[in-house]
Amino acid sequence: MDSLQGLAYGFGVALSGPNLLACLFGVLVGTVVGVLPGIGPIGAMALLIPSTFSLGPTTALIMLAGIYYGSMYGGSTTSILINVPGEAASVVTAIDGYQMARKGRAGAALAVSAMGSFVAGSLGIVALMFFAPLLAELALEFGPPEYFALTLVGLIFLSGLGGGSKLKSFLMVAFGLLLGTVGMEPISGLPRFTLGQLSLAQGVELVPVAMGLYGIGEVLIIAERITGIPDLVKVKLRELFPTAAEWKKAFPPMLRGGGIGFFIGLIPGPAAILSTFAAYSLEKRISKHPEEFGKGAIEGVAGPEAANNSATAGAMVPLLALGVPFAPATALLLGALIIHGVQPGPLLMTQQPDIFWGVVASMYIGNLVLLILNLPLVGVFASILRLPQYLLMGLILLLCLVGTYSVNNSLLDIYLLIGMGGVGYFLRKLKFDMAPLILALVLGPMMEKTLSQSLFMARGDVGSIILRPISLALYSVAVAVIFLPYLYRLAAKKSNGRRK
Amino acid sequence: MPFRALPIVSLCFLLLGIAYLADTSKLPLGSAAKPGAGLFPLLVGTSLLGLSLILFIRSLQGKGILEKDQEPFPEGRDRRRVLAVAVTLALFGLLLNPLGYGLCSAALMAAILRLLGLRSWGRIVLISFVTAALSFCLFDFLLGVPLPKGVFLS
Numbered sequence A: 001m002d003s004l005q006g007l008a009y010g011f012g013v014a015l016s017g018p019n020l021l022a023c024l025f026g027v028l029v030g031t032v033v034g035v036l037p038g039i040g041p042i043g044a045m046a047l048l049i050p051s052t053f054s055l056g057p058t059t060a061l062i063m064l065a066g067i068y069y070g071s072m073y074g075g076s077t078t079s080i081l082i083n084v085p086g087e088a089a090s091v092v093t094a095i096d097g098y099q100m101a102r103k104g105r106a107g108a109a110l111a112v113s114a115m116g117s118f119v120a121g122s123l124g125i126v127a128l129m130f131f132a133p134l135l136a137e138l139a140l141e142f143g144p145p146e147y148f149a150l151t152l153v154g155l156i157f158l159s160g161l162g163g164g165s166k167l168k169s170f171l172m173v174a175f176g177l178l179l180g181t182v183g184m185e186p187i188s189g190l191p192r193f194t195l196g197q198l199s200l201a202q203g204v205e206l207v208p209v210a211m212g213l214y215g216i217g218e219v220l221i222i223a224e225r226i227t228g229i230p231d232l233v234k235v236k237l238r239e240l241f242p243t244a245a246e247w248k249k250a251f252p253p254m255l256r257g258g259g260i261g262f263f264i265g266l267i268p269g270p271a272a273i274l275s276t277f278a279a280y281s282l283e284k285r286i287s288k289h290p291e292e293f294g295k296g297a298i299e300g301v302a303g304p305e306a307a308n309n310s311a312t313a314g315a316m317v318p319l320l321a322l323g324v325p326f327a328p329a330t331a332l333l334l335g336a337l338i339i340h341g342v343q344p345g346p347l348l349m350t351q352q353p354d355i356f357w358g359v360v361a362s363m364y365i366g367n368l369v370l371l372i373l374n375l376p377l378v379g380v381f382a383s384i385l386r387l388p389q390y391l392l393m394g395l396i397l398l399l400c401l402v403g404t405y406s407v408n409n410s411l412l413d414i415y416l417l418i419g420m421g422g423v424g425y426f427l428r429k430l431k432f433d434m435a436p437l438i439l440a441l442v443l444g445p446m447m448e449k450t451l452s453q454s455l456f457m458a459r460g461d462v463g464s465i466i467l468r469p470i471s472l473a474l475y476s477v478a479v480a481v482i483f484l485p486y487l488y489r490l491a492a493k494k495s496n497g498r499r500k
Numbered sequence B: 001m002p003f004r005a006l007p008i009v010s011l012c013f014l015l016l017g018i019a020y021l022a023d024t025s026k027l028p029l030g031s032a033a034k035p036g037a038g039l040f041p042l043l044v045g046t047s048l049l050g051l052s053l054i055l056f057i058r059s060l061q062g063k064g065i066l067e068k069d070q071e072p073f074p075e076g077r078d079r080r081r082v083l084a085v086a087v088t089l090a091l092f093g094l095l096l097n098p099l100g101y102g103l104c105s106a107a108l109m110a111a112i113l114r115l116l117g118l119r120s121w122g123r124i125v126l127i128s129f130v131t132a133a134l135s136f137c138l139f140d141f142l143l144g145v146p147l148p149k150g151v152f153l154s
Helices: A003-014 A017-035 A041-048 A057-082 A088-102 A106-139 A144-161 A166-181 A198-202 A206-222 A244-266 A271-286 A299-322 A328-339 A353-386 A389-408 A411-429 A434-457 A462-466 A469-499 B005-024 B039-060 B076-099 B101-115 B121-142
Strands: none
Touching: A003 A017, A003 A106, A003 A353, A017 A041, A017 A057, A017 A353, A041 A057, A041 A206, A041 A328, A041 A389, A057 A088, A057 A106, A057 A299, A057 A328, A057 A353, A088 A106, A088 A271, A088 A299, A106 A244, A106 A299, A106 A353, A144 A166, A144 A434, A144 A462, A144 A469, A166 A434, A166 B005, A166 B039, A206 A328, A206 A389, A206 A411, A206 A434, A206 B076, A244 A271, A244 A299, A271 A299, A299 A328, A299 A353, A328 A434, A389 A411, A389 B076, A389 B101, A389 B121, A411 A434, A411 B005, A411 B076, A434 A462, A434 B039, A462 A469, B005 B039, B076 B101, B101 B121
């Protein structure tokens, strides 16, 4: 099936009643959690995974993916209106977006960010559509050693590029892998580290861990401070249209941001967040009037907002083509696929075209819906922020608790959720990165299985596993990521020394 | 002086690593050609132990505990509020089975509302009972999740 045939087929799948509803529901939830502080796309996806059990895998994935890219639209709303980013990926938008709002151009900022998200999101999906099949074809050559290399290098990349302390990030990887080894060993089925609990034999569930770290942990941080209801800038519908001059300025950054976002999305790491910073600094660098940045430059809104949206499309590539997620949100999508009994990997596209093409087509539909939904209804979404903090936090906690319980009807999951909430609070305060933890938990069993298979295949010859061409290339890149910054610093020191 | 949480947290990871490796030693290690269930945990446990040890030592030396490496922990009333929310959650977990979902969720909601600043007791009672009832209907009746009924209802 070539791309266009596939896409036509996908639209057939995505436009069927339940899938269309799932897409609408997903992007709506995504927008709402994007607006709300305290619960982000990851918490919301984890929360809704249990409710997809009765749906088919395609419908489930369409809905969950909708939450993921939908939240990128919602996050910008609060950045612009009250200078509080709903999501980390919208931090940069607040810089110029809020300044525009203060100058009375809130409507234009919102419109440009929604349009930018739409343009770049669509570009990203086109790229996804052409890239993923190519990558999947290449990945058919991959054996266990290559998969082991890919997962290991992915985790190293994520920890090395995440910003903050690498030591802390690597510790999070080890902690996530440790949690992933609880339960039955993937090859022999021997139960391990179950502390005598029968329900732990199935392993540590992703849902309570993700919801504890991202939901409860965040609520505990919010509980540190009692805040009133923020002052909202009122936006009227007719103010939503940017002037011709604003359009002209904003359109090229949308395209550039879309391009940067997609490629950063492919790399393991907090893609959406990094892409916004990259797009912002690019716009500032090539601008003829860089002094306007930080004072309400429309390019500073259009570029990053475009970038974070196409980054989500980029992040879908490794998930759909290789079955390997490189971001926490796609890790949750993988978790959902596995729960639904779907074997992710390079064969997904040919063996389960419903899922691949259905999801891709639903992303086109979802982006269009988001554009329609976000422009006229932006006031409605912003008014969610008028809900008092106590009510919101109470509801979020209750939803996390019941949602976790509903996965297995198990009290143990509730304890895990609450425990992880406490862990998440401390780790957040100490600036540990959560993404490596979540990803390691999901990738851990895959790593262990492929490592065992590789060793078995190579009869214990570690050298021959590492020296396979694709693996070797991957490992070299990882070594470079770890050591290049140090070498660079060393070289800089030396040249400084010489100057003295 | 900032609250020295990093030494404590890294020590916890260190102890976790030791306990984990102790449990790993009971698993078959296998050979390089035929790895057993203990090989991967051994690698993971050793990494965790090593990394947490480095972090612990560095934190004792005073590295990584500066203001830029951690957010300030709350003090006084703010700290008590966070603790109270945490205790509320723990009590919810412990009492869910004996007391049932209805009562526990209403109590949780009431506690959170009060702790996070709603003053009127009338509203607290009203909101918490309405949310408990609505969420019970949604999850138990509509979504078919068998929530614990507790001693009073069963």
